[in-house]
Amino acid sequence: MEFKNISIYFHWPFCESKCPYCDFNSHVRKEINHRQWLLGYLINIENWKKKLPHSKIQSVYFGGGTPSLMNPRSISIILEKLYKNFLLSDDIEISLEANPSTVEKRKFKDFSSIGVNRISIGVQSFNDNDLKRLGRKHSANDAIKAIDIAKSSFYNVNFDLIYGRQFQNLSEWEKELEFALSLESQHLSLYQLTIEKGTAFKNLYNAGKLEGLPSQELSRRFFITTNKLCKKKNFNSYEISNFAKNKFECVHNLNYWRCGNFIGIGPGAHGRFEYKRSRFSYKNIMNPENWLEKSLTSKNPIQKLKEISRLEQFEELIMMGLRTSEGINLNNIEKKTDISLNMDKLDYLKKSKFVSLKNKNLHLLTKGKLVLNKIVNELLT
Ligand SMILES: C[S@@+](CC[C@H](N)C(=O)[O-])C[C@H]1O[C@@H](n2cnc3c(N)ncnc32)[C@H](O)[C@@H]1O
Ligand code: SF4
Numbered sequence: 128m129e130f131k132n133i134s135i136y137f138h139w140p141f142c143e144s145k146c147p148y149c150d151f152n153s154h155v156r157k158e159i160n161h162r163q164w165l166l167g168y169l170i171n172i173e174n175w176k177k178k179l180p181h182s183k184i185q186s187v188y189f190g191g192g193t194p195s196l197m198n199p200r201s202i203s204i205i206l207e208k209l210y211k212n213f214l215l216s217d218d219i220e221i222s223l224e225a226n227p228s229t230v231e232k233r234k235f236k237d238f239s240s241i242g243v244n245r246i247s248i249g250v251q252s253f254n255d256n257d258l259k260r261l262g263r264k265h266s267a268n269d270a271i272k273a274i275d276i277a278k279s280s281f282y283n284v285n286f287d288l289i290y291g292r293q294f295q296n297l298s299e300w301e302k303e304l305e306f307a308l309s310l311e312s313q314h315l316s317l318y319q320l321t322i323e324k325g326t327a328f329k330n331l332y333n334a335g336k337l338e339g340l341p342s343q344e345l346s347r348r349f350f351i352t353t354n355k356l357c358k359k360k361n362f363n364s365y366e367i368s369n370f371a372k373n374k375f376e377c378v379h380n381l382n383y384w385r386c387g388n389f390i391g392i393g394p395g396a397h398g399r400f401e402y403k404r405s406r407f408s409y410k411n412i413m414n415p416e417n418w419l420e421k422s423l424t425s426k427n428p429i430q431k432l433k434e435i436s437r438l439e440q441f442e443e444l445i446m447m448g449l450r451t452s453e454g455i456n457l458n459n460i461e462k463k464t465d466i467s468l469n470m471d472k473l474d475y476l477k478k479s480k481f482v483s484l485k486n487k488n489l490h491l492l493t494k495g496k497l498v499l500n501k502i503v504n505e506l507l508t
Contacts, residue, residue: 128402130182132216134382135175137168137187137205138393139194140415143228146262147327148289148320152395152413153192165201167422169208171392176212179390183214186379187221189243195225199237206242220245220283220378227273228265239280245377246277247285247316253303257292262327274310283375285314291349292320294339301352308360313375317353318368319346347497354493367450367496384447386440394418394428399435406435441466446503454483454490468506476502 142153187209189202206221222245223238230248238246250270252258258266265273270286277284288307290300307315320340322332331337341349354364362370366384369377382389388400395413399406409432412418421428435443441464448455461467473489476482481495481502495502 128179128182128400130179130388130400132185132382132387133179133182133400134186134188134379134387134389135184135209136379136389136391136393136396136398137189137194138391138396138411139164139189139191139197140394141196142191142193142226143196144262144264145327147331148261148323150323150326151192152415154415156415159196161198161201163419163423165198165204167419168201168205168392170422170425171428172205172208172212175390175392179213181214183216184209184219185216186219186382188379189223191224193226193229193249194223195229195234195238199234199241202238202243203241222247222377222379224249225273225277226265227270228263230269230273230276232276235276235280244281245283245285246281247287247314248273248277250274250286250307251289252292253288253306254299257295260293261289271310274312278312283314284312285316285377286310286312287316287318289318289320290353291341291346293337295341297345297348297352300349301356304353304356308356308362314369314371314377315357315362316369317357319349350497351493363452365452367499381451384451386444386447406440408433408435437464437466440464442507445506449489449491449499449503452490454488457487457489472505476505 138152140152140154141156141159143155145153145155187206189197202223209215221243223243224247225235226249235246248270250273251261251263253267253270255267274284274286286307288303290304304317322328322337322340328337357364357370362372363376364370365376366380369380371377386399389398390400391398391409391411394411394415396411398409401407409429412421412428412430418428441460444455444460444463445468457468473482473484476495477484479494480492481498483490483492491499491502
């Protein structure tokens with residue numbers, strides 16, 4: 128297999144503590160053998176290298192968990208291994224997720240000096256009480272400091288905020304977002320709090336103990352205000368929850384939403400790629416210790432490698448593409464999958480101002496973004 132543009136994701140599955148809202152594959156461990164983990168990643172890169180000779184990497188993403196807990200030296204060795212074994216695009220994007228409580232000035236400088244060129248900080252809130260409710264170990268001040276340090280080491284800084292939090296009102300969010308925008312990062316990920324299955328928040332919610340969540344109407348107003356304030360500061364809403372200054376859209380995530388080719392390495396990491404006009408998906412074993420053990424003993428840590436049917440591809444292209452402001456091109460989707468959308472349904476959605484459809488390009492309007500899942504369901508049934 129040879130790819131002109133491929134993305135590589137590394138999953139680091141550990142955090143200092145588990146946040147009660149988070150359903151990511153992240154775990155707390157007393158001790159982590161960093162050397163063994165490095166070896167695990169290197170073995171997997173070696174295996175992929177054999178399958179993907181002459182492929183060109185456009186982006187690398189260290190996600191988690193909390194990959195800022197990794198040794199900069201490990202990241203440096205991983206990157207060197209990639210440089211030696213793959214072609215690299217001239218403007219390769221190399222991102223790393225960081226938690227404000229694991230930030231030391233030196234570590235950020237080190238990450239930047241070894242080639243990481245985009246940092247993404249999980250701030251979540253600038254309100255200390257809300258940070259406590261979200262189970263975060265850092266304060267608003269720690270987050271502000273982390274952003275400041277990041278800006279001195281990186282040209283491309285993102286931070287994440289969660290809104291629609293318990294007892295949050297609209298004017299508080301407006302002030303918080305205005306403050307966030309004044310910090311002049313290049314990118315913002317702004318997520319509405321979702322209560323995910325298997326989390327501590329879900330248990331509280333089921334027991335009727337998670338109080339103060341926003342009504343549907345307040346959630347709608349949060350979303351509209353978020354978009355309005357970001358637009359005013361020239362942050363382009365290029366995906367439902369992602370906002371970027373011109374040319375700072377995240378290359379790695381855009382590749383996911385465009386259903387490009389990507390390789391995932393690490394516990395629970397997914398991959399998707401095209402081979403001989405077919406598309407394949409796979410997932411790594413979720414459990415960190417099992418994944419590492421398999422990798423180190425030359426057993427395959429990948430489970431569930433399968434060909435994706437045309438219908439599944441069609442569904443993915445719609446589901447992912449409609450998240451973006453560029454949307455989807457119906458001709459391209461038809462060419463790829465031999466399946467077309469129902470024109471009567473599209474006409475209805477267009478007349479009701481949920482979507483825009485011009486020259487076979489389809490994207491959601493604000494009214495549609497508010498009910499993204501309903502629209503996707505409507506189009507796929
Ligand atoms: C893998 S975490 C990011 C990095 C790092 N582990 C941290 O928390 O600082 C990705 C992001 O997803 C968002 N997120 C996770 N669970 C969420 C939820 N239930 N609702 C809304 N946003 C969520 C958070 O903003 C978080 O920063
Ligand atoms: S939100 Fe981040 S720090 Fe918290 S548990 Fe999830 S991955 Fe770990």
